[in-house]
Amino acid sequence: MNAPGAALLVILLAFAGPEEDLAAALAKLKAVAPEGKGNEDAARAWGIIVAKGPDALIPTLAAMEGADARAANWLRSAVDAIVENAVAKKRPLDLNKVEAFVVDAKGSEIGRALAYEWLARLDPTASERILPGLLDDPGRELRRHAVGRALTQAEALLKGADKKTALEPLRKLLSSARDRDQVDAIVKHLKTLGVDTDLQALYGVIAKWVFITTFDNTGMKGYDVAYAPEKAVDLKAALPWKGDKAVRFVSHTTPEPRGKIDLNAVLGKEMGAVAYAYAVVDSPAERPVELRAATNNAVKIFLNGELLFFRNEYHHGMTMDQYVGRGKLHKGANQILIKVCQNEQKDDWAQTWGFQARLCDPLGGAVPFTNVTPEVKP
């Protein structure tokens, strides 16, 4: 905005009513765009919002609904400033309204999580009061807090005289927990009570695959080459490769609880190579899905022919769920194709070639599917 425009904005806001100018200021924060567009207007609006003090708190939290990640941080810092200033100046904050905002599951997920952060800090009794009702909250952060509290209670039971009293609480918690550290802790505790957990089912692991290999990745150039499987997967086709080697089809089902597959073990060690992993899953309904994967290798992830995710990076660490592709499962059969590229690094730590993948909802809970990948016989 140029200087006259900025002046006009200030004048308009000066003549607007308190609610109108707050709404206009919040809209400016939500209007920020890539590469700093809207920053100057947003900075002025940020000052207006914070100057309004506690009256602007709930509207600012509510404005997080529909805000993108960029705007959310403008809004979040305004909330922090409002509360921080109010506490410093001993201005009253209506914590009942904040609590009502937190427990209203229809509100903004991140706004509710932020409201809870401040509520828990300003009212130490709030957590015990509201977290028991948030174990299955649609928001990841609030659910995490609720599971964390309940997990602590279950762990106290495990330390008691009758450890088995922890069994049912832990079983219930397993259905609520979504973050891997909490899931792993619950599974470990259940194991001590003699209960095994099917982690593949719990996480929605894609365990059965057909591998189509090997394609050339000399000089890491194969990453950008759309080999035949990226156009159509034909498990009966004869595909050429370099030299006198022929493309192979290998079926493999991983027993690893989190779906890890070591391609060096399954296919034999190859360097400068591309493998495709192909799976077919049957979904009982059309639904949005996250196809989460992890690998130390360069990767492309396709769902029903659509490229959901790509990352041309080698040997910088592999952590479950490090890559997330967002797409849609059709009702019925869905084709998943993952391209896993190995480079030619000679370092000991650069010999890994593999991946893991799962299908889940945005919270990380498994979505229902049946793996119907065809078996390929050698």
Next chain:
Amino acid sequence: MIALVLALALADDWTQFRGPSGMGVSNETGIPLEWSKEKGITWTADLPGVGLSSPVVAAGRVYVTATSGHEQSLLHVLCFDAKSGAKLWERRFWSTGSTQCNRKTNMAAPTPAADATRVFALFATCDLAALDRDGNLLWYRSLVGDYPTIGNNVGMAASPILHKDTLIVALENVGDSFAAAIDARTGVNLWKNARSSKINWTTPVLSSRRGRTEVLFQSPTELTAYDAETGSKVWSHEAEKFSTIPSPIVADGTVYSPGGPFLALKPGDGSAERRWESKVLGTATASPSIYKGRLYTVDSAGIVSCADPADGKVLWKSRTKGPHSASPVIVEDRLYLLNEAGATQVLDLKDEGKLLATNELGDPMLASPAVSGGALYLRSDKKLYCISK
């Protein structure tokens, strides 16, 4: 008010990674030689999260960044009163980029840059926030929102540097890799140049030459100087292996560049001349320093080397107890070198690096110290320490 604040800004402010000179040298006096958990600590402040970034100090305020939360989902910018240690404000942001990284680093790795009225906090998530000294948000950029493939799985760490109203950032990574100048007043790009797609953690350094300010970026195989105002390439130099962790420094028109070998470069027209190269001057994580006509380096074995910057000849060596992630600071002919266990070893530079003191705090630290207002500032994952007489 602005005039008053500007008047508060003193020459001894420590405004960016390794201070205003970018090489860890301070003109302060009266920095303590000895301290411990029990004595010499003027104040400490609790930090809400971990961090490898250095504190910065400007106009009586100490700024620190930290990260906390499940999978480092929260990014903190904190402001403390330099005299009392009282927390003046804290702003938090959600991480918008990937938080995956090597276990030794975290999302609060880049050191912020500040001047008398503003602080600019960049995180390894590529979130970048500009705040005034009172915590008012001036602008914010989600750089991964702007350039979605930016980032790496090891962790970003290059710190931003401030040149007048231009904030310079180095974001070299396997995705959208670039160097950029951002308008410090508005947060919009002034220029953006593509860089090597190899991962790199070196911080750019400013250099004045021929009446203009150049900004130098060191990549694995090329060191490039751009005009800080326009982004146009002024000169470059290729090498087989520049370091990707310790950063280059500039003194008396010469660029001292860690790598294998360590290089001394004299910039010319479009290129640079190698004045000397040394395979003896090793570096690991710590960046080098120039002080009173001597070049200092710290290698992976914890050996501090003093060399003649004219020819690279090593004059003496002194062994210290590492490992060191922090770069040293030099004050009053003493080199303060913090190891990862939280022990600061103080070497006498007038006596071939003789160990004068070892100050144990028993709190692991990887961040480089800051020096300002007669105080040394250290930060761990838990606390900010102000050490002064």
